[in-house]
Amino acid sequence: MSRNSDAFTGLEAAxxxxxxxxxxxxxxxxxxxxxxxxxxxxxxTVYKSVEQSTTNLQLIRNVYGLASDPSSxxxxxxxxxxxxPGALAVDLTKVKIAFSTPTTTLVILDLGDxxxxxxxxxxxxxxGSSLDSMTPEQQIxxxxxxxxxxxxxxxxxxxRPAVGAALPFSRTTPATITNTSILS
Numbered sequence: 001m002s003r004n005s006d007a008f009t010g011l012e013a014a015x016x017x018x019x020x021x022x023x024x025x026x027x028x029x030x031x032x033x034x035x036x037x038x039x040x041x042x043x044x045t046v047y048k049s050v051e052q053s054t055t056n057l058q059l060i061r062n063v064y065g066l067a068s069d070p071s072s073x074x075x076x077x078x079x080x081x082x083x084x085p086g087a088l089a090v091d092l093t094k095v096k097i098a099f100s101t102p103t104t105t106l107v108i109l110d111l112g113d114x115x116x117x118x119x120x121x122x123x124x125x126x127x128g129s130s131l132d133s134m135t136p137e138q139q140i141x142x143x144x145x146x147x148x149x150x151x152x153x154x155x156x157x158x159x160r161p162a163v164g165a166a167l168p169f170s171r172t173t174p175a176t177i178t179n180t181s182i183l184s
Contacts, residue, residue, distance in 0.1 A: 056087035057159055057167040060139055063183045065149070070177045073148035076115070077183075080125050081159065081167070083136045090134045092122045094162035099146065101155050109144050120144035151175050155183070 060082045065074035077099075083090065097109040097120050112119030113130060122131050125139040134140050142159075149155060151173050158168040171183035 056084050056090060056164045057161060058082050058084055059167065059169060063157075063169075063171050065171075065173055065177070065181045065183045067148075067177050067179055067181070069148075070179060073150045073153075074146065074173055074177060074181065074183075075148050076143065076145050077155070077157070078141065078143045080139050080141050081134075082139045083134060085136070087136055087164075089136070090161050090163075091132070092134055092140070093132050095122075096160040097142070097144065098158040098160060099144070099155065101149060101153055103153070104147065107146075115143045115145050117145045117147060149173055151177055 058081065060080040063077065063079040066076035066078060067074050068076075092111050095111060098106055099109065100106045107117065109118055109120045111122055111132070113121065115121045121143045122134070123129060123141045123143070124131055125141045131138070131140060146155075152175055153173045154170055155173070156168070156170050158166050160166045173183060174181050
């Protein structure tokens with residue numbers, strides 16, 4: 001009697017083929033899962049970077065320079081800010097204001113109750129009450145003191161929130177300083 005092993009060889013080949021298909025399916029599942037995870041992380045990164053890079057703050061109306069003695073220059077700055085449409089509330093206790101002129105060093109101001117050369121105040125433009133946070137429907141009046149700034153001097157002001165891009169702007173003192181001057 002002779003034995004025919006062709007059937008067993010075909011069965012063995014089928015088992016090996018099925019094993020390869022199962023291993024390939026598991027491998028594909030793992031690769032797809034890692035791809036979905038990576039895509040999700042990339043999406044989170046994009047959303048965070050958009051949140052960090054967009055400025056939520058907007059300058060509203062004019063920037064005013066007040067002078068207690070107009071002959072010595074402007075010694076107080078006032079302006080109003082608001083939030084862009086759709087922006088989230090801002091914690092004003094974490095906001096910093098950077099101020100400089102060509103002849104002075106950079107000064108970083110923090111929020112406080114009384115305006116000084118190192119403290120800025122934030123008040124509700126309508127009610128005049130001090131605030132620690134700003135919501136989208138509010139307009140906030142910022143006020144701080146500076147060392148007297150003479151006429152025709154460029155001032156650089158940058159509002160730096162904890163989240164989002166800074167709001168930089170420059171203004172120049174007028175040629176003739178009055179008690180209340182609009183800075184251009």
